Amino acid sequence: MKTISIDPITRLEGHGKIEIFLNDQGNVENAYFQVPELRGFEVFCLGRPVEELTRIVPRICGV
Amino acid sequence: MDNFEPKIIGFYCNWSSQMGIDSAGVEGASYPSNLRLIRVMCSGSVDPEVIIEAFKKGADGVVILGCHLGNCHYRNGNYNALRRYRLLQKTLEQFGLEKERLRLEWVSVAEGKRFAGLVGEMTEELRRLGPLRQFS
Amino acid sequence: MAVVDTHEKLLDIAAAADILFWPVAMDFKYRDAEEMADKSIDVCLFSGAVRNSENEHIAQLLRGKSKVMVAFGACAQLGGIPGLANEKRRQDILDFVYHGSPSTASQKGIYPQEITSVPEGKLKLPKFYDAVMALDQAVEVDYYIPGCPPEPARILEVVDAIVKGNLPPKGAVVGALDKALCDSCPRKREEKRVKAFYRPHEILFDPERCFLEQGLICLGPATRGGCSDPPRCIRSNMPCRGCYGPPPDITDQGAKMLSAVGSIIDSQDPEEIEKIIDGIVDPLGTFYRFGLPASALRKKRFS
Numbered sequence: 470m471k472t473i474s475i476d477p478i479t480r481l482e483g484h485g486k487i488e489i490f491l492n493d494q495g496n497v498e499n500a501y502f503q504v505p506e507l508r509g510f511e512v513f514c515l516g517r518p519v520e521e522l523t524r525i526v527p528r529i530c531g532v
Numbered sequence: 533m534d535n536f537e538p539k540i541i542g543f544y545c546n547w548s549s550q551m552g553i554d555s556a557g558v559e560g561a562s563y564p565s566n567l568r569l570i571r572v573m574c575s576g577s578v579d580p581e582v583i584i585e586a587f588k589k590g591a592d593g594v595v596i597l598g599c600h601l602g603n604c605h606y607r608n609g610n611y612n613a614l615r616r617y618r619l620l621q622k623t624l625e626q627f628g629l630e631k632e633r634l635r636l637e638w639v640s641v642a643e644g645k646r647f648a649g650l651v652g653e654m655t656e657e658l659r660r661l662g663p664l665r666q667f668s
Numbered sequence: 669m670a671v672v673d674t675h676e677k678l679l680d681i682a683a684a685a686d687i688l689f690w691p692v693a694m695d696f697k698y699r700d701a702e703e704m705a706d707k708s709i710d711v712c713l714f715s716g717a718v719r720n721s722e723n724e725h726i727a728q729l730l731r732g733k734s735k736v737m738v739a740f741g742a743c744a745q746l747g748g749i750p751g752l753a754n755e756k757r758r759q760d761i762l763d764f765v766y767h768g769s770p771s772t773a774s775q776k777g778i779y780p781q782e783i784t785s786v787p788e789g790k791l792k793l794p795k796f797y798d799a800v801m802a803l804d805q806a807v808e809v810d811y812y813i814p815g816c817p818p819e820p821a822r823i824l825e826v827v828d829a830i831v832k833g834n835l836p837p838k839g840a841v842v843g844a845l846d847k848a849l850c851d852s853c854p855r856k857r858e859e860k861r862v863k864a865f866y867r868p869h870e871i872l873f874d875p876e877r878c879f880l881e882q883g884l885i886c887l888g889p890a891t892r893g894g895c896s897d898p899p900r901c902i903r904s905n906m907p908c909r910g911c912y913g914p915p916p917d918i919t920d921q922g923a924k925m926l927s928a929v930g931s932i933i934d935s936q937d938p939e940e941i942e943k944i945i946d947g948i949v950d951p952l953g954t955f956y957r958f959g960l961p962a963s964a965l966r967k968k969r970f971s
Contacts, residue, residue, distance in 0.1 A: 470788055476698055479691045482669065484722070490788035499788050505722050507780075507796055509761040511769055513752040518949050520868055524909065528749040531669055531817065580923040584964040601936070614938060616930035618945050623926060626952035627755060627965055667967060 538658035548599035555644030563651035576609030722794035742816035747961025799967035816911035845894030861934035865947035890925035922956035
């Protein structure tokens, strides 16, 4: 099975990749979108002072 | 924890606590060899970074020994030790380092037995807590 | 993205240099980088910390292809805000993100895997390390541009220095000063004797006076200056948060700051000292806000 790999996806903030599997006829059998990043913001924000959150969560995107 | 022998680093000041440690020897009050002692001039001169370094290099516990409040050879050094130590202890606790691993004790010349007792107690406590894993 | 904040001056940057790889703004693939000759990139501005095997792989890849590697921004230089994850354990993060979080529709026992078999073939994900690392814990770094984010004016200065060949010796932090922020702070300083620490909403503070003297934790004493003149945060009536990292010769920004804060507590009564310290509600997040991975409290990627 032929694979087309888009790695990384571009022109956006964040990490992602797409694997496209083609069948013998050259048509798309299946496509998978994966997010190969995890930073755990939702975990390390817990318990922080509330005024910190407005300064922490913009760093999720950064754009 | 079988066969686990905790390593304790003790920073002791050159004045009251040195005399207290000597008294333990003179009085025959033995304390576990788990404690390795490092002399400093004043408990207030023990930098938080040095304490962290001790933990990173393998200490399971760190104790700082100084003169009783009001009796510091340099007047205010031990107050500095108290303030920084409490802040460091709170910070390290957030990092997962149990507060029992870091202690600050005032020891006078007459407290040889008490010093030996607290080392024994700390060693037992650390045996119960197990080796420090935060940096491994 | 801070480079994009240079606005129209971006055109000057583009005129001065060939951009060989910039996935966030242009359609470059990792394959393109892999096919480059070694040392064919003059300067690589690398942003982001190293959290997984893909980050590390790309850092190593670009290090090999680049003559000069620059850690760009607080995450690359120090670990940054995502470095706060080092307070938690890897498994606790995975458990919460994929199962514990109230907004996750989780399936029992399902966690991301490095290799997943699907009917059509195999899918790969990077290995999620035990800890966040600063860039120089993964590869050799030649220069550091600090800031969260780096200041556009400083970026332009650095690009200019690169173009003119005016860079300092290797290992330097560029686009910054060699002194603590306090040195360039316009606020009035009188005496630092503090009876209480406050969160910013708890008091009305004097906009002309040093924050620390008023009981607001400002990381100025343990933070490198040079972000802007006057420092932007200070000018906006907020204390410095430490994003520029430690001043020269300080390895652990957090320990230095907590030491400084301890020494300004105006009390000799253990109970009162305890109460004053209780006013600092999140010491780890305050003192090590941007630099936990680069500090003495750094953790290894695998345990």
